[in-house]
Amino acid sequence: MDKIIITVIGKDTVGIIAKVCTFLSDKQVNILDISQTIVQDYFNMMMIVDISHSVCSFEDISLGLDKVGEGIGVVIKCQREEIFTMMHRV
Numbered sequence: 792m793d794k795i796i797i798t799v800i801g802k803d804t805v806g807i808i809a810k811v812c813t814f815l816s817d818k819q820v821n822i823l824d825i826s827q828t829i830v831q832d833y834f835n836m837m838m839i840v841d842i843s844h845s846v847c848s849f850e851d852i853s854l855g856l857d858k859v860g861e862g863i864g865v866v867i868k869c870q871r872e873e874i875f876t877m878m879h880r881v
Contacts (some may be wrong), residue, residue, distance in 0.1 A: 793843040794823070794872035797856065801865030803834040811867070814859050815840060818847045834865065839872070 799811060808827065815822060820840050827836035842852060853869040860867035 792841045793849075795840055795842055795849060795852070796870045796872055797836075797838040797840060798868045799827075799834065799836040799838075799860070799865050801834055801860075801863075803829050803832050804864065807834055807863055807865060808836065810859055810863055811836070811838075811856070814855060815852075818842075818852055818855070819845045820852065 797811075799807065801807075812822065820842050821844065822838055822840050824839040825836065826838075827834070829835070842849060845852065847855070849869070849871065856867040856869060
């Protein structure tokens, strides 16, 4: 599996999850785990996805999600799981 960690942060609005998930589905990215919270009016979501069967590279997915985020007013960041894990080791 080729896993990446996706975080989405910004002001809550209708359709954030739908737009992110539609983008991922169109790129054949499988969502393995998802967690989202809303604190006051701020939306926060973390996803673990598998891109091993995707029609796009990690870079293309990351750039595409940047554009999706800009369009809906949130910040979307992608990291490869191995880099995320190494950065957060104790």
